[in-house]
Amino acid sequence: MEKQRAGRNRTMTLNDAEREELRKEISILSDNCTVDDAIDKTFNQDLFEALDYLPKHFADLIIIDPPYNLSKNFAGNKFLKTDDAAYIEYVRSWLPKVMELLKPNGSVYICCDWKCTSAIYQVLSECAVVKNRITWQREKGRGAKTNWKNAMEDIWFGVADNNDYYFDVEAVKQKRRVIAPYKEDGKAKDWEETDEGKFRLTHPSNFWDDISIPYWSMPENTDHPTQKPEKLVAKLILASCPADGIVFDPFLGSGTTSVVAKKLGRHYCGVEINEEYALLAAKRLRIADTDVDIQGYTDGVFWERNTLNLQKKKR
Numbered sequence: 001m002e003k004q005r006a007g008r009n010r011t012m013t014l015n016d017a018e019r020e021e022l023r024k025e026i027s028i029l030s031d032n033c034t035v036d037d038a039i040d041k042t043f044n045q046d047l048f049e050a051l052d053y054l055p056k057h058f059a060d061l062i063i064i065d066p067p068y069n070l071s072k073n074f075a076g077n078k079f080l081k082t083d084d085a086a087y088i089e090y091v092r093s094w095l096p097k098v099m100e101l102l103k104p105n106g107s108v109y110i111c112c113d114w115k116c117t118s119a120i121y122q123v124l125s126e127c128a129v130v131k132n133r134i135t136w137q138r139e140k141g142r143g144a145k146t147n148w149k150n151a152m153e154d155i156w157f158g159v160a161d162n163n164d165y166y167f168d169v170e171a172v173k174q175k176r177r178v179i180a181p182y183k184e185d186g187k188a189k190d191w192e193e194t195d196e197g198k199f200r201l202t203h204p205s206n207f208w209d210d211i212s213i214p215y216w217s218m219p220e221n222t223d224h225p226t227q228k229p230e231k232l233v234a235k236l237i238l239a240s241c242p243a244d245g246i247v248f249d250p251f252l253g254s255g256t257t258s259v260v261a262k263k264l265g266r267h268y269c270g271v272e273i274n275e276e277y278a279l280l281a282a283k284r285l286r287i288a289d290t291d292v293d294i295q296g297y298t299d300g301v302f303w304e305r306n307t308l309n310l311q312k313k314k315r
């Protein structure tokens, strides 16, 4: 049954006619495929099956947002919380195989929460050079009476070759308001005066506090229970995938990685076991044919939270 939603709720949904139409845009692999066959595709099947057919060393960047070690219902496909040792074995059952799809100079990011971060670090360090751990303060989280509210996630960054990987720091600088505008010889030092105020472009750190999770008033929002924000994925892609490169996501969900890759002029490939989510990805990819907006990324820079009005003025 269709959910009743408030008038201003922009959550993207599918009706039966759209489902039928969008099924033409998702595929299933049943044989070895070439890079040309794999790119700009959404494969609706179990990753463990797709891994047998995808080409080796084809991706410049792999973004992984796996089921965390939590009991979660992904539209009927239930993931059950397990003990730490069993979760490590679960990650070991797919991560080394996924890493075989990465180019020798490629990069990988893996999302996780505090509970599965050590498992992810352990297995990632067995098959890549771990470069960093980004902490994303995602703000929203369920309050608890006997524990601290969980309001952060980790994103591990790894590379296949420590001496040869792509990283474009200029592309991911952040536009921040200047609190203490320092002048040297009467001239602004490292900041600029604009109609909107005084701003500075700053180097991005591994603590991200400028990204909200998608919520119902945002056009990117779907009913996927763990959808990642487009702005977060945009930072990963701009920093670690060259223009025209290929981004692979083995747990595609509602399609965020592929959609952002397309909006930023990269190729994409994603695998998602659930048909409803794969179809949502297909719908979002169609919309990205004409709408390449990424909320929070305007004019080639990442803006702080709560600056949407200023960004709109820029458009």
Ligand SMILES: C[S@@+](CC[C@H](N)C(=O)[O-])C[C@H]1O[C@@H](n2cnc3c(N)ncnc32)[C@H](O)[C@@H]1O
Pocket: 045, 046, 047, 048, 065, 066, 067, 068, 074, 077, 224, 226, 227, 228, 229, 250, 251, 252, 253, 254, 255, 256, 257, 271, 272, 273, 274, 277
């Ligand atoms: C954490 S979510 C990813 C959400 C995604 N980043 C987004 O923005 O929508 C993990 C996804 O992996 C899918 N999944 C779980 N096991 C899978 C498998 N064996 N093969 C393919 N997809 C799987 C789930 O259905 C779920 O949509």
